[in-house]
Amino acid sequence: MNTTTVKFKLALFIAILLGGTITISAQIEDKPNFVIIFADDMGYGDLSSYGHPTIKTPNLDKMAMEGQKxxxxxxxxxxxxxxxxxxMTGRLPVRNGMTSKVHRVLQPWSTNGLPQSEITIxxxxxxxxxxxxxxxKWHLGDKEEYLPVNNGFDYWYGVPYSNDMDITLEMNEPQxxxxxxxxxxxxxxxxxxxxxxxxxxxxERPANQHTITKRYTNxxxxxxKEHKENPFFIYLAYNLPHVPLFASEEFEGKSKRxxxxxxxxxIDHNVGRVMEALKEQGIAENTIVVFTSDNGPWLVMDEEGGSAGLLRDGKGSTWEGGMREPGIFWSPGNLKPGIVTELGSTMDLFTTFSKLAGVELPDDRxxxxxxxxxxxxxxxxxxxxTMFYYRGDELYAVRYGxxxxxxxxxxAYAxxxxxxxxxxxxxxxxxPSEKYEISAKHPEVITAINKIVEEHNKNxxxxxxxLKDWDYNPFGG
Amino acid sequence: MNTTTVKFKLALFIAILLGGTITISAQIEDKPNFVIIFADDMGYGDLSSYGHPTIKTPNLDKMAMEGQKxxxxxxxxxxxxxxxxxxMTGRLPVRNGMTSKVHRVLQPWSTNGLPQSEITIxxxxxxxxxxxxxxxKWHLGDKEEYLPVNNGFDYWYGVPYSNDMDITLEMNEPQxxxxxxxxxxxxxxxxxxxxxxxxxxxxERPANQHTITKRYTNxxxxxxKEHKENPFFIYLAYNLPHVPLFASEEFEGKSKRxxxxxxxxxIDHNVGRVMEALKEQGIAENTIVVFTSDNGPWLVMDEEGGSAGLLRDGKGSTWEGGMREPGIFWSPGNLKPGIVTELGSTMDLFTTFSKLAGVELPDDRxxxxxxxxxxxxxxxxxxxxTMFYYRGDELYAVRYGxxxxxxxxxxAYAxxxxxxxxxxxxxxxxxPSEKYEISAKHPEVITAINKIVEEHNKNxxxxxxxLKDWDYNPFGG
Structure with missing residues (x-):
């Protein structure tokens, strides 16, 4: 156990004694470790604890049960x-130009990436x-200046973009x-x-995708193991279950799904290995692990895409299925276990972790x-x-309470x-399935949200x- | 603790020692208690443990976690x-005439009910x-001969049919x-x-539906409490969440849903009270509690109906949302906890409980x-x-593996x-959402299922x- 653990737990104990009238972040004198585990295209409904009937995710379910779902x-x-x-930035992508009218994501032939002026987590x-x-997976620019090691990471082992890119077959047009x-x-x-x-x-090229989940985890x-004595931040961003789907021999054919x-x-098995490693190294209690996914299921991939459960639509859409994700927080002994129905966002991690790490938030943006x-x-x-739902650089929807x-x-794709x-x-x-439209019943809510949008647009x-510029056009256009 | 508990647990222990090569039912020398808790129109997706984001069901979730989901x-x-x-009968309703070409359910003005020749659980x-x-709720006939106490129950306290029946307002036609x-x-x-x-x-008439869930539970x-010394079977069939929806003061306005x-x-709270009572009386370990619902969510009721989660359609339909339900088994210390993706049915309870109670199954039907x-x-x-999905007396679908x-x-209603x-x-x-039709890819499966249907039809x-006969026509027809 590293020495920070005791102080972290003591701080929590004091916070509880004080009746929680001041925020815990003010109490933490030391720095917990942070691990973000980020799946790709996994839907809201793809874990057993989020309602999938045939995918078995005992490790993530345990994480949810011991922590907060x-x-x-x-x-x-x-x-x-x-x-x-x-x-990465704790900011809406429209602010840093990482969303566009022209293209939805970066391609291997894209010119740019995350601007250097942005501060990553x-x-x-x-x-x-x-x-x-x-x-x-990175997917914030594959030119050298845009890679993780030039954006705050001491070390990176991974793939610069989506695992379906660099297709070797001839593609003459998007269809x-x-x-x-x-x-x-x-x-x-x-x-x-x-x-x-x-x-x-x-x-390695092409990467052996059958073993990639395991190797990232290793x-x-x-x-x-090597860094347990000092506080660390790990961003473990699996390329899967984005298509193409590849499993190792041990898992291929194993599930009913x-x-x-x-x-x-x-992935669930490997998340379990991370939890186990944190326990074995005696630092689980001083670590906060977050599991989520980058967007909803890619429904146009049929059986090779996931499920948003009861939520409407999926990846690419501003209906709930596109942007609401499983969000599991785990930190044994520190979090009050339970189901949290409050609003949260991946953008909150930048702010929350900064506070817990005792790092001042930037005041110039x-x-x-x-x-x-x-x-x-x-x-x-x-x-x-609130939550702002953008598609490209246009505001499509706003959640308020x-x-x-x-x-x-x-x-999503029409x-x-x-x-x-x-x-x-x-x-x-x-x-939650966005079936019953009620604007006529609640003009006061519309008024309130209109004001929020006005305020938002001011700044x-x-x-x-x-995203718009390409070095070359692979479709010869 | 009643004396049966020890024997029941001993039998289980022996079964485990024997490596589980013989079925447990053969080992049970004594009679566990059975409690079936049956909700009405609750959907597959309406419990937090089955994926609902805003309905909080801590007691049922605990039951699922300690038992089998x-x-x-x-x-x-x-x-x-x-x-x-x-x-009630462990049989497809088509065999006992409790399904019909003419009407889908019994009405207060229906002539008949469950035939006396049927053997209830x-x-x-x-x-x-x-x-x-x-x-x-009963809903198997409201004439005296059809009531629970004339169908195997020593005691009944409840409502003879659905809680939306006997509407006092004038209804001239179904619309x-x-x-x-x-x-x-x-x-x-x-x-x-x-x-x-x-x-x-x-x-009491009209029944005060605000307090009915609590009163059934009381x-x-x-x-x-009164029957703990001898084996018992309780059928606790809540009228809710079938419309009309009524909650007690304690719960009205409590949920985000x-x-x-x-x-x-x-309902969840009251299920928790039953579990607590079984524990307090020292008989939880010698009791098997099953929680399920009678059919999928009544989607035409909009926000006043529930959710089938990722399943297709709802009440009234032979798509999965109509007939697949949460199924939670709880018997502390006896069941191997976990998620069970195997097939099961409410009809299996008749057979399973008979075996565990040491009662011979009828051989004349x-x-x-x-x-x-x-x-x-x-x-x-x-x-x-297999599962046979009937609508009225016609076979609509068959599940096989x-x-x-x-x-x-x-x-459902078109x-x-x-x-x-x-x-x-x-x-x-x-x-599970029945989106991707694959008959062309699997003619061998069609052949196999056709054979199963042929066999089924033979017997x-x-x-x-x-269901077809009415004492009078309330629509004046």
Missing amino acids: WTNFYVGSSVCTPSRAAI AEQLKKGGYGTAAFG DYWNFWKSEERKEISSFNIPLMRNTEII EAIEYI GLYGDVVEE ILDGEDLSSTLFEGKESPRE SYKAHYVTQS EDREAHETPLLYNVDVD LVKGPDM | WTNFYVGSSVCTPSRAAI AEQLKKGGYGTAAFG DYWNFWKSEERKEISSFNIPLMRNTEII EAIEYI GLYGDVVEE ILDGEDLSSTLFEGKESPRE SYKAHYVTQS EDREAHETPLLYNVDVD LVKGPDM
Whole structure:
């Protein structure tokens, strides 16, 4: 056990004695470790504890049971790149230009990445003396200057973008990409010439995706063992269950949910290994582990995509299924176990971890995060009251308390965009599936949300679009 | 603690020593108590442990965690009367005439009820010396001869049919009924002149539905206290969360899910009281408690209906949402805790309980139940391989292992009936939402299921229709 544990627990004890009238973050004199485990395209409904009938996730379920299972936990965007920009910077991607009118995510042929002017959560925690390491998918720029090791991470072992990129088959137009997923070639590793990198060097190409979940975990565990004496921040971002789906021999065919379930069960197994390693090293009590996913399930992939459970739509959409995710917080002995129905967001991690690490928040920019400490440690109401749902650089919807107003609606991957003069209104606590429109019944809520939007827009400076420029056009256009 | 507990636990211990090679039911020399808790119209997705984000069900979640959470657990029909006939008799309702071409459920003006020739689970357990009591909704006939006390129960305290019947407002045609649910009158107890009965006597009319969940539970707990020295069977069938929704003062406005959530949380609270009472009386370890619901959520009731989670459609439908339900088994110390993805059905309770009670199964009729003991106590595969989904007296679909073939499809409450020459095929383990039709890929499965249907039909003798006859026509027809 490292020496920080005792102080951390003592601080919590004092906070409890004091009746929780001051936030826990003020009490922590020492620095807990942080581990973010980030799945890719896993849906709200894909864990047994979130209601999936055939995917078995005993480790994540245990994490949820011993810790807190958040049921209104949001990502910053419904697709990969902007969602990752949001968790990394604690800001809406529209502020840092990581979302665009032209393209939804970065491609291997994209010119840019996360602007250097942005402060990542890793850079932020380094200010507090943290060791920082990333394992897995990045997707915030694959040019050297944009890679994790140039954005606050001491170390990185992973893949620079999505595991479906660098397809080796000829693609002449975007439709070829969708057709490919019905072909047999999608099952071959060699169809995806993706690079596995260590820091700035490519060490394997194509990456063997069958073993990639396990290898990311091995490296993370190694890091935990080597760095347990000092506070650390680990960002463990699995490439899966994004398509193409690959499982190891041990897991292929294991689940009743088909290959998708095998892949999720393999991730669950490896999350269990991380928890076990933290326990074995005696630092679980001084670590906060968060598990979530970057966006909703990619429904157009049919059985190879996941499930948003009872939520509407999925990846790519500003309906709940696109942006609400499992959110599990685990820190044995520190968190009040239970189900938390308060609002939270991946953007809150930047703020919350900064507070717990004793690092000042930057005051030269707008942050979109809240400090969740008092909800995590004292069971208080979350300070988060709103969520802004952007598609590209346009605000589509706003959640305010139990309500959600849709100014624009559009299916995940269809051109059925519809703007609403009076926004569509849903009470997503009463009606999480967004079935029963109630704007006529609650004009006062619309008025309140309109004001929130007005306020939001006042301060909104959109970052220059980092996604629009391509070095070349792979479709020859 | 009654004396049966020790023997029951000893038998289990011996079974474990023997490596589980023989079924536990053969080991039980004594008679455990049975409690069936049956909700009404609660959907697959309405408990937190089955994925609902805002309904908090800590007691049922605890039951699921300490016991077994079944995720492929089916009722015998997608509407009340036949579903209740199925759990009572361990038989498909088509065999006992409790399903019909003409009407879906019994009405207060129906002539008939469950035929006396049927053997109820209560009659069956009485043969084994059990005390038997029913609390709550019956809906298998409201003429005296059809009431619980004339069908194997020593005692009954409850309502003879659904809590939305006996509406006091004028209804001239069926559409008036649906319009009523948009009116303010639906919120008044006095709009429902339903009788609360003790045995064969009406003791309150209209029943005060605000307190009915609590009062059923009070009576059940009283029964437990008074009968703990001898084996008993309790059937605790709450009228709620069927519309009209009513909660007590303590629960109204408590949940984030609106009145529906309040009602479910009140049921959860009362289920917790039953568990507590069993513990307090020292008989929890010698009792098997089962919690389930009679059919899927009544989706046409909008926010006043529940959710089937990721399952398709709801009450009234042979899609999964109509007939798959939460199924929680709890018996502290006896069941191997975990999530069970094997097939089970309410019809299996008749068979399983008979075995555990040492009562011979009737040999003069076809039973549709399986003995689930070895799955419950030894973690073995379920003996159930099939499920037959009837709508009225017509077979619509058949589940066989992971597959489900739809011979006829129809939405819950629409006239869009469609027969399929080649049945629609789904793998409901891989695709629980029944989205991806795969008959072309698996002709061998169709062949196998066709054979199962042929075999099923050979032995099928439909009971005389008990639902079609009315004493009078309330619509003046």
